[in-house]
Amino acid sequence: GSDDVAPLFAALADATLAPDHALPDTGIPRARERMLSSSFIVSDQYGTRCSTVLTIDRAGHAHVHERSFAPSGATTNEIVEDFALRP
Numbered sequence: 001g002s003d004d005v006a007p008l009f010a011a012l013a014d015a016t017l018a019p020d021h022a023l024p025d026t027g028i029p030r031a032r033e034r035m036l037s038s039s040f041i042v043s044d045q046y047g048t049r050c051s052t053v054l055t056i057d058r059a060g061h062a063h064v065h066e067r068s069f070a071p072s073g074a075t076t077n078e079i080v081e082d083f084a085l086r087p
Contacts, residue, residue, distance in 0.1 A: 005053045005065050012051040014039040015073070042073040060085040 018037035026033060041047040052066045062085055068077040 003055075003063075005055065005063075008053045009051060009065075009067065012039060012048075012053070015042060040073070042071070044071045047071060047073070056085065060087070 015038045017034055020030065020034065023030065023033045023037060028036075035041060035043060036046075039048075040051075048069055050066060050068050052064065055063045055065075057063075062083055064079075064081040066079050067075050070076050
């Protein structure tokens with residue numbers, strides 16, 4: 001029943017790296033594997049550039065919240081769209 005999407009964005013923004021013993025052995029260098037292990041990846045060449053949260057209430061109202069990010073991880077844009085779903 002809450003309209004607060006902050007906890008969902010917080011989960012998507014988790015930049016915690018996995019410990020080395022938990023990293024898979026996919027054949028890429030260990031440093032890159034470590035960088036790719038977080039939910040939110042910050043890197044100049046590859047990383048999280050957008051996070052989207054979609055919520056739908058019981059009355060059929062949908063809310064799309066989307067944040068865009070620079071390679072540094074800073075938020076560059078945020079949009080919110082609300083609309084009703086048709087039955």
